[in-house]
Amino acid sequence: MDTDVLKDDLREYLAAARAAVLWKLDGLSEYDARRPLTPTGTNLLGLVKHLTGCEMGWFGQVFARPLPGPPAWYGDDDAEDPNLDMWARPEESREDIVATYRRACAHADTVIGELPLDAVGHLPSRGPDSPGVTLHRVLVHMIAETERHAGHADIVRELLDGAVGRRTGSLNLPERDEAWWAAHRQRIEDAAATFG
Structure with a gap:
């Protein structure tokens, strides 16, 4: 496979995951964008802030191309x-x-645009003599990282106001009304209760 095509595919998946995370903030109040909804404090703005650090670290620090003017909290x-x-x-x-x-x-x-997929970077935390990591590997890692947190964001947003889906116009769920979803949830609860 042509490495340019492969790089474009990876960039497309990363861009889609990034957009999904940001979409989860649309229409929320400041409080709802910030409020923790899990015992460990997971919240939507925190997920975005965390992914900011990941982008700066994996693409900037690893390839010795740090983001100019990073936020005060970074590092x-x-x-x-x-x-x-x-x-x-x-x-x-x-x-x-x-x-x-x-x-x-x-x-x-x-x-990503300036480096080939086989470009090697180094994790600063492991020192200059540590084994390197390729841009290809970093792209795969960041797609997985961003998709993982997009999943967290999807659940947090559903807990906030019931909004679900990957992006506007693509819920990726069967189109059913609220009554159907309530009955569906109860059906799952009843099935689980047989083991409780």
Whole structure:
């Protein structure tokens, strides 16, 4: 297979995953975009902020092409808050977090465009003598990472207001009314209860 075609395929999947994550913020209040909905604090803006760091690290740091002007929290190993990249502090606006994510993605896309898939980078945390990692491997990793968090975002958004789907106009679910979904959920609950 032509490596340019392969690179384009990988970029397309990464772009779709990025868009799915951002779409989950559409129409939400500031509170709902920030509020934790799991015992570990998973929230939508935190997922975007975390993915921002991933984009900057995997494409910028690994290939020695850091994003100019990174956010203050990036690279801050705060012993008091090891999850600093997983939530939005009150002074961090949604607009800034999303803009920084878009900037990190654009920078990553530049790196992807400039390097061949077999370009080798190094994980700074493992030192300069560590085995390298190829751009191909980083792209596959970031698609998996972003899709994983897009799944988290999908569940968090459903818990917030019932909105589901991959993107506008593509719910990827059977088209049924609210009563059908309530009955469906009850059917699943009843099946599970037989084992409880």
